[in-house]
Amino acid sequence: MEPDLFTAAAEERQEKDPSSSPLAVRMRPRTLDEVVGQRHLLKPGSPLRRLVGEGSGPAGASSVILWGPPGIGKTTLAYVVSKATEKRFVELSAITAGVKEVRAVIDGARRASGGYGKETVLFLDEIHRFSKAQQDSLLPAVENRWVTLIAATTENPYFSVISPLLSRSLLLTLEPLTDEDLSGLMDRAVTEERGLGGAVGLGDDARAHLLRIAGGDARRALTALEAAAGGALAKGEREITLQTVEEAVDRAAVKYDRGGDQHYDVASALIKSIRGSDVDAALHYLARMIEAGEDPRFIARRLMISASEDIGLADPQALPLAVAAAQAVAMIGFPEAALTLSHATIALALAPKSNAATNAISAAREDVRNGLAGPVPSHLRDGHYKGAAKLGHAQGYVYPHDVPGAIAAQQYAPDALHGRRYYEPTRYGAEARYADVVEKVRGRLKGDG
Template sequence: MEPDLFTAAAEDRQEKDPASSPLAVRMRPRTLDEVVGQGHLLKPGSPLRRLVGEGSGGPAGPSSVILWGPPGIGKTTLAYVVSQATNKRFVELSAITAGVKEVRAVIDGARRASGGYGKETVLFLDEIHRFSKAQQDSLLPAVENRWVTLIAATTENPYFSIISPLLSRSLLLTLQALTDEDLRGLLHRALTDERGLGGAVTLPADAEAHLLRIAGGDARRALTALEAGAGSAIAKGEAEITLETLEESVDRAAVKYDRDGDQHYDVASALIKSIRGSDVDATLHYLARMIEAGEDPRFIARRLMISASEDIGLADPTALQTAVAGAQAVALIGFPEARITLSQVAIALALAPKSNAAYLAIDAALADVRAGLAGPVPPHLRDGHYKGAEKLGHAQGYLYPHDLPGGIAAQRYAPEAVHGKQYYAPTRYGAEARYADVVERVRSRLRGDQEG
């Protein structure tokens, strides 16, 4: 797909007047050394550096690269840098809007450019996981014949979303989420670099912290918000982007929440206590504060898993399954979509029947063990699968429950020191009411009571 007249005109205008371009475009890295984050992919001699011809031997390796990682971390940027470093045409398609027809047009254009004036092409295909198997198949001839250098981006696991023939012919690079330190370096560069704001304004610490939170690890979002704040500050004649100006510019209030301080633990504590108290609306409020402040979704998911056992337990045995499934989903999809998963889990936990019996039971048992109430294991429960065990009386007289009516044997299991102790005290809430009835019957049978 050749650039149209409007695209060519826009590119010419940006070249003559760079300031007309968005800040995120002006600050786009020109070399791999300017790329933010992804240090594991940018080491000397790495496959990515060899792809652009750095090191001995020039360009090497496959002509297809798959970039896997969350949104906003530089997949498009890396593709652009590769095209610039190798002096190739850069053509971008999105699998959301493009189909086989568009892909074939790009491939035909690449072949003409290569044969006509020796210019090779980098085809960047965003969200390749949205292509069907047949659509992905259409890329294979171009990859195998090296008609284009294909750089495909996906936010989903490529082993599940990309066909094996294409995957086997590609270099798979896993990109990592950008850290606050990565984004901080990018912001400082944009503030001072002549391509960016050229020192026109400064960014105080509180405004920077707010900007990092609303960016959510997305470099493009960070630069867009910085540009909006800088524009407002300059229009007001101010030399710095104050927190108030930034809030007005991006229409996002700064959440008072320090991920490394007291507020981090206070809000997390309020979230769990609201779940424990079954106040679903307060639960959602504190969850929203954590999300808006840029809290790590994995931290939230871990707290919810703990609550599922500590505060709900056997009153709803499915609560832990829900929390674990939610944590797995959050790890796979990340923000912003993970907010929906976290909301679903938090609502389910807040509305579930509550029981801390499992929590109290293990702590009571631990307290006795720590107090020295352990004692030897009763002989009939000891291992009898070795020579000489019988002479020691180990495993002798053990009653096999499966051979008895009801599957319960009236025999002693606990050591003498804690015999008769009852650690588990089930509630009558939710599903645990059934466990309460069961445990009384079982304890009675274990004691040998006739009525059990």
């Protein structure tokens, strides 16, 4: 059996008894107008609108690549396109499918088109997990329009999708769902007949907690809402309260306002705990930020800053680790990003600490602000133009690679700053080596050895 998202039997069952399906399924958009968020893609005359036959002009590419974080509706968009165009919908995941499965779907699409005149939408999730050879197997179907391919990826398609497929595709970048988007979706789910039909209301505190739990994921928001609604109705209550949500999802509300003081207080406490090498306190504040629905990219940015501000050359691998964590977080999103943030937080908290790099640039900038600068020494100036030699520019410059040790005894700083020291390394961690090296280098520059 082809892995359709909705079999005909499931759709028929849902039509006869909508309550038999999960709330997230019942609230699945039926048209582009019902899609939550993605306003930039849903404007009149947009390529996505033309793909489903709305407006004037050709639809353009018959292949679409949807790029964005998890849980923002890539599968939903693909399903809406198939419904709007009345095409068969077949779903494959690049995690479990291979070339054999792809070819089977393509053969089925050709038979359906030739025998029944029914075209096929092939939704391929996580296409970045396909190898080049596997992606190549899609090209004939795309070029001959045997299927309308809609591929989803959480990774940059310019790095993860082969050029021939990318050039034949319409690339749509999806944006994370906002709290406003999810709040509107929950309102519809509470009031619409296919949802909860007004059986219960939704209190403000409960709504705020559901938004935190959701973390920008519409399915997660609706699943938690449905569980909370069931709990309220079982107790004979007409409104979903914060307590009901907590009981339903087994998660206590975190008192945390992402736009208020606690946003900055908890972030500050996280960084200061890392600076103080208290790994357990750092993990506590990280957990508070995660549970409050903080943007994981904001947390990752703070960790990158900490790596340079508080660790520096005491552990030269701290910054690459923090940068790698930030890249991973941007690609995978929550909930898995919590593991990456924990990994980075623990490593930074336990790393040796040095603020020498921070102090060095602060002191250098302070001198510049105070006007302590002066002209660039003549022998360091650009000599790659006619007349430079007459001005004395680049004359007398000693090329360091031409002398033993590759350190030439010559002046680099302006006269006003000659001999001034900014970098004062510590003796902590790997920076102890830099402390030894910098003294030797400064001596060579002065001609002492």
